[in-house]
Amino acid sequence: MKQRLRVCVLGSTGSIGANTLDVIARHPERFEAVALTAHSRADELFQQCLRHRPRWACLPDPAAALDLQRRLREAGLSTEVLQGPAALEQLAAHPEVDAVMAAIVGAAGLSPCLAAARAGKRLMLANKEALVVGGAFFMRAVQAGGATLLPVDSEHSAIFQCLPEARARWPEVIDHLVLTASGGPFRQRDPDSLHAVTPDEACAHPNWIMGRKISVDSASMMNKGLELIEARWLFDLPPERLKVLIHPQSIVHSMVVCRDQSVLAQLGTPDMRVPIAYALSFPERIESGAAPLNLLDFAALQFEAPDLRRFPALALAWQALRGPEGSTAVLNAANEVAVASFLAGSLRFTGISELVARCLEQVLPAADEVGSVAGLLELDARTRAKAQELLGKP
Numbered sequence: 001m002k003q004r005l006r007v008c009v010l011g012s013t014g015s016i017g018a019n020t021l022d023v024i025a026r027h028p029e030r031f032e033a034v035a036l037t038a039h040s041r042a043d044e045l046f047q048q049c050l051r052h053r054p055r056w057a058c059l060p061d062p063a064a065a066l067d068l069q070r071r072l073r074e075a076g077l078s079t080e081v082l083q084g085p086a087a088l089e090q091l092a093a094h095p096e097v098d099a100v101m102a103a104i105v106g107a108a109g110l111s112p113c114l115a116a117a118r119a120g121k122r123l124m125l126a127n128k129e130a131l132v133v134g135g136a137f138f139m140r141a142v143q144a145g146g147a148t149l150l151p152v153d154s155e156h157s158a159i160f161q162c163l164p165e166a167r168a169r170w171p172e173v174i175d176h177l178v179l180t181a182s183g184g185p186f187r188q189r190d191p192d193s194l195h196a197v198t199p200d201e202a203c204a205h206p207n208w209i210m211g212r213k214i215s216v217d218s219a220s221m222m223n224k225g226l227e228l229i230e231a232r233w234l235f236d237l238p239p240e241r242l243k244v245l246i247h248p249q250s251i252v253h254s255m256v257v258c259r260d261q262s263v264l265a266q267l268g269t270p271d272m273r274v275p276i277a278y279a280l281s282f283p284e285r286i287e288s289g290a291a292p293l294n295l296l297d298f299a300a301l302q303f304e305a306p307d308l309r310r311f312p313a314l315a316l317a318w319q320a321l322r323g324p325e326g327s328t329a330v331l332n333a334a335n336e337v338a339v340a341s342f343l344a345g346s347l348r349f350t351g352i353s354e355l356v357a358r359c360l361e362q363v364l365p366a367a368d369e370v371g372s373v374a375g376l377l378e379l380d381a382r383t384r385a386k387a388q389e390l391l392g393k394p
């Protein structure tokens, strides 16, 4: 009998985490959720433990971890609760874990992703910020550890699904890649009114239900900027072979333009369980729970060029992608601070790209910061400190 794939879900209480558990639960004969990790939602993690009965659960706060351990024991579960950031790395690299779903949001996911990469796991990457920060260093860790890096982000999964299974053949196939973007909730909004939009308006994505941070990124199109950087590393392509096209229906998830000008695309209803199921089952395909796509529901599929004046965050991501190594880590850290500040009600929406632009001007990555995880985390921390300082100054 085939062994079940033992999956560690980093960020199980989030949108990707919950969708991953949904797919896992549809295939109990193939997959087992052996480790679940959360950050603040301890009650949700408790409920997930009752349903999936993992061997390990993890929370950062010692008191919350102790409380969860007590509740699980009272419920008759033998789940062991670990605590603290080092525990995330320990679980991601554990010999009794086969696959890691990287679904933590932000640069906080970098160290556990690297641990999974170095331990040679099947690394299913939703946490795009980890790759945006880690860049070449991240990819070297994947190679050195012999890990299998599988994209979960819908665009990158779409591209991956269009490419031959043998990676060595990718260069002979690809002319360039086209990442599709919905344009978010403000695609047609008067740019002069963007300074006054609220966090709830920014999080009202037209097609996808996602966590609040990525929803704001979609509204500013920084999400597409992060995805360009992600594509640069996942598919080993220079910036000039990457393009972005707005496609408001989010049905065509991205495209590969081949050397012979044949265009390959992956289509489907906007449901993250499709790329999650593919990352879990690759190279096979399994039922995902997604609704079938009925093209007759769509009068038309539209495509348009992104307006970089309306979406300055996308222009900043292009700038960082073409900039010195480490610039993308600066872009990401500044954006994380800015988005948190916007969601907390203390920064205008238009202030997000303004803050990122100022950080890119003022934080210059040092050569020795991009060659180690300590250096990258230092650059990340330095940028956050600068962003906080700039937020304090109008």
Ligand SMILES: NC(=O)C1=CN([C@@H]2O[C@H](COP(=O)(O)OP(=O)(O)OC[C@H]3O[C@@H](n4cnc5c(N)ncnc54)[C@H](OP(=O)(O)O)[C@@H]3O)[C@@H](O)[C@H]2O)C=CC1
Binding pocket: 010, 011, 012, 013, 014, 015, 016, 017, 037, 038, 039, 040, 041, 042, 102, 103, 104, 105, 106, 108, 126, 127, 128, 129, 152, 153, 154, 208, 209, 210, 211, 212, 213, 214, 272
């Ligand atoms: N949602 C989507 O459809 C898509 C998401 N992605 C990417 O996937 C990642 C996750 O997104 P999404 O699921 O929407 O995000 P959510 O905010 O819904 O979930 C984030 C998860 O990470 C945990 N978490 C938050 N901060 C930390 C931290 N400092 N340390 C450890 N764990 C932490 C949260 O725990 P808790 O909830 O307990 O606080 C939660 O489990 C992001 O990088 C996003 O860009 C990519 C494509 C699509």
Ligand SMILES: CC(=O)[C@@H](O)[C@H](O)COP(=O)(O)O
Binding pocket: 153, 154, 155, 180, 181, 182, 183, 184, 208, 217, 218, 219, 223, 224, 272
């Ligand atoms: C589902 C997914 O992969 C998101 O990254 C999505 O692409 C966001 O939509 P935007 O195209 O609006 O950024």
Ligand SMILES: [Mn+2]
Binding pocket: 153, 154, 155, 227
């Ligand atoms: Mn995406």
